[in-house]
Amino acid sequence: MPTTLRTQVAIVGAGPAGMLLSHLLAARGIESVIVEARSEEYVAARIRAGILEHSTVELLRSVGLADRLEREGDEHRGIYLQWPTERHHIDFVDRTGRSVWVYGQTEVQKDLIAARNAAGQQVYYQASEVVPHDVESETPYVTFTAGGVDHRLEAAVIAGCDGSFGPSRSAVPAEVTQTWERVYPYSWLGILADVAPSTDELIYAWHPDGFAMHSMRSATVSRLYLQVPNGTPIEEWSDDRIWEALATRLGHGQDGWKLNPGPITDKSVLPMRSYVQTPMRHGRLFLAGDAAHIVPPTGAKGLNLAVADVALLAPALADLVGSGDARLADAYSDRALRRVWRCEHFSWWMTTMLHTSGDPFDAQLQLSQLRWVCSSEAGATGLAENYAGLPIGF
Ligand code: FAS
Ligand code: PHB
Numbered sequence: 001m002p003t004t005l006r007t008q009v010a011i012v013g014a015g016p017a018g019m020l021l022s023h024l025l026a027a028r029g030i031e032s033v034i035v036e037a038r039s040e041e042y043v044a045a046r047i048r049a050g051i052l053e054h055s056t057v058e059l060l061r062s063v064g065l066a067d068r069l070e071r072e073g074d075e076h077r078g079i080y081l082q083w084p085t086e087r088h089h090i091d092f093v094d095r096t097g098r099s100v101w102v103y104g105q106t107e108v109q110k111d112l113i114a115a116r117n118a119a120g121q122q123v124y125y126q127a128s129e130v131v132p133h134d135v136e137s138e139t140p141y142v143t144f145t146a147g148g149v150d151h152r153l154e155a156a157v158i159a160g161c162d163g164s165f166g167p168s169r170s171a172v173p174a175e176v177t178q179t180w181e182r183v184y185p186y187s188w189l190g191i192l193a194d195v196a197p198s199t200d201e202l203i204y205a206w207h208p209d210g211f212a213m214h215s216m217r218s219a220t221v222s223r224l225y226l227q228v229p230n231g232t233p234i235e236e237w238s239d240d241r242i243w244e245a246l247a248t249r250l251g252h253g254q255d256g257w258k259l260n261p262g263p264i265t266d267k268s269v270l271p272m273r274s275y276v277q278t279p280m281r282h283g284r285l286f287l288a289g290d291a292a293h294i295v296p297p298t299g300a301k302g303l304n305l306a307v308a309d310v311a312l313l314a315p316a317l318a319d320l321v322g323s324g325d326a327r328l329a330d331a332y333s334d335r336a337l338r339r340v341w342r343c344e345h346f347s348w349w350m351t352t353m354l355h356t357s358g359d360p361f362d363a364q365l366q367l368s369q370l371r372w373v374c375s376s377e378a379g380a381t382g383l384a385e386n387y388a389g390l391p392i393g394f
Contacts, residue, residue: 002143002150007033007122008321010142010155012130012168014043014123016105017289017306018161019112020065022121024314027063030321033153034116034123035130035144037162043125044113047192047266049105050215050223051202051300053389054098056307065111072218073103079387081374082205082251083367088374089201095381098388102202104217105303124151132158132171135285156284156321159313161306163290164275172282182348184272184296186210186355188225189237195262197222204298204354205250206366211298211355212249214259222262225297227355232269239264272296272351274344280309280333288313293340298354299347304389309336311392339394346386 009025011018014036022032036043052060052069060066077099078091093099116123130144135158142153160168197216205212210227217223226245228237243261246252252259275294280287289306312335316328353369356362373379 002152005033005151005153007031007153007155009033009157009159009317010035010140010153011159011161012132012142013160013162013166013289013291014038014040014125015161015163015289015306016108016112016303017291017310018159019109019116020307021159021161021288021310021314022116023063023065023112023119024310025317026119026121028314028318028322030318032121032159033155034121035127035142035146035153036123036125037127037130037166038125040113040123040125044110045106046109047104047106047268049297049300049303050102050217051304052101052103052108053300053304053387054100055389055392056304057101059307059311059392060108065115068107068111069101069103072107073101074216074218075099075101076201078384079201080199080203081370082203083370084207084251085254086374087203087251087254087257090374090380090383092384092388095377095384096388098384100300100388102216108303130162130167132160132168132285135171136283138284140284157317158285159317160285160287160291161289161310164294166291168285168287168291169277171285172277172279172287176279176282178278180274180276182274184351184355185230185357186227187230187232187272188270188297189228189232189234189242190223190225190268190270191242191264192217192266193222193224193262193264194220195222195260196220198258198260203250204350206354206356206370207249208356208363209245209249212246214246214250228269230271234267234269237267242267270297272298274348276337276340276344278333278337280336281329286313286317286329286332288336292336293344295343295347296351297347298350299343299387301343301347305340305343308339308392312336339390342386342390342394
């Protein structure tokens, strides 16, 4: 016989979406319980996104989650776009008044875990057999096993924040679900290196050999990426080969600029795809973050979209569960999807502009597009508006 638990909002997934949602709900006096498949240590250590857009930082500030970010994060005015022989800075602040911050998702996650632990948030880690039930009823529940005990978590609503491989998206009946997907013909090989960044702001580089990007995590840790074919075995890429390819693609020696290599401490290959599932709400089940949508990382939108979803979802659930007012809950999916599709388009636009396909015609189109973006106020402002991020609720 399972142990029965009761709460107001059952949250599946303790990534940024789930943890931030619980924080925003608690600020509105709404109780939640989180069910997470992995351990706290695993969730805290995952290496993922690096850029927080303006609205994300504003939101974290507004709920007291930005203290360490303000101390240790790095505010950036813009990015560099580059192709062989040219590098141009796109200044977001000049064009939109909005900056972005370099502060790894790993750090955001640690801050969220610390805040929720301090608040006594109930999180069941290392849960298995996690299944949402009766999402079309007024009494949905989640069953799971944790610590060798079977549980039944009863709630007024379920928030599916369990990423692209969790059970929530498939708890929406197929007959009401619509999905869109685009798989890109390339992946990113990403590295972390214990070396000071060779640039003050991110460099996105188009090169005939393939895309490369120079990001960072701090004044002593660099984060860099290389376009590689899908299915590339990481063993094929020695540290020397990685640094040589990065130097070539990022323009080492161009106008006196040098790429400083260093010890690589992590490397992985990340496939790239766009994915959207609608609706983001079915009955008493609400999807947020990667559970509902995936973007290629070229636009630095994945984490920021998860934040934007829960910024809309928290007041909607607070009204629904607190006073029975369903207006925001009924509007949630359509409102969230407006930003989702804007970010899907921008991420696709950045990806297809910067990644080589091997087709010489594509290469000419890409170089023309890059020249236009870097020479036109309209082009540069369009990129700046989307990269720095539109206001929440756009
Ligand atoms: P998450 O995937 O972060 O969290 C979902 C949580 O649900 C996880 O903790 C998972 O363990 C849990 N879960 C899964 N199945 C479950 C189950 N059955 N039961 C209970 N819990 C379950 N975005 C960028 O902007 N830039 C990047 O460079 C970037 N790099 C990435 C690299 C990788 C390898 C990945 C996978 C993603 C990357 N992303 C990047 C996107 C990433 O940052 C996501 O957008 C962000 O983590 C979304 O947050 P969540 O929606 O909370 O999903
Ligand atoms: C990162 O720093 O990990 C990063 C930055 C910008 C992107 C993607 C990833 O577009």
